[in-house]
Amino acid sequence: MIFSSCKKDFQALINVPKPELSGQPELYEIVRNLPQPLINYLDNPYDSEEEDFDRALYYLAKSLRIFACDEEFLLDVRNYLNEDGELLLDDFLSIHNNYFTDLENELSNHGYSYNSLKSALVYDNVQFPPSIKVDNFQTCNWFLSKAIIGIGAEADFQDSIGDFVPAWYPNEGCNDWDEILIGKRFG
Helix, strand or coil: CEECCECCCCCEEECCCCCCCCCCHHHEEEECCCCCCHHHHHCCCCCHHHHHHHHHHHHHHHHHHHHCCCHHHHHHHHHHCCCCCEEEHHHHHHHCHHHHHHHHHHHHCCCCCHHHHHHHCEECCEECCEEEECCCCCCCCCCCCCEEEECCCCCCCCCCCCCEEEEEEECCCCCCEEEEEEEECCC
16 A cells, blocks of 8 residues: 655555565665665755655655554554545544644654644645545555555666665564665566
């Protein structure tokens, strides 16, 4: 299942027992044991506006990790998705305000409030609303309460810009995270 934090691209994979994508794992490559911190893969010396946007997505995704092992949250998301597997985070949080407080507290650990983060989601003079997108919402197992949280920003990895998504995978106890890159295989 893939979450997306804004309509531009932020992604997270959910309900995966191991860092693999069930259903069609041959379409994806998981890169573990990264040689540098995940945030460094968002560096973009050619477009500082995109880098700032991607870093805002990074901190939103990093903050949403607190819900990655929360079965109730995952089921609430499932029940609120539209027919395309999407929901606007503002709408969802207005109904499920118990999650808002936790998200706001987590964002404050990274120097943001929810509103300041929303204000940072601007690219090419377009404001992007934070949203969640679950690409495989029709086939995922919603009752596995563990998620890979990823950022739909492009990762510069092995001279392959745009083919990899920076992500985190929770450990067994959901108290620590492995930094990974998820790449779509072509061909």
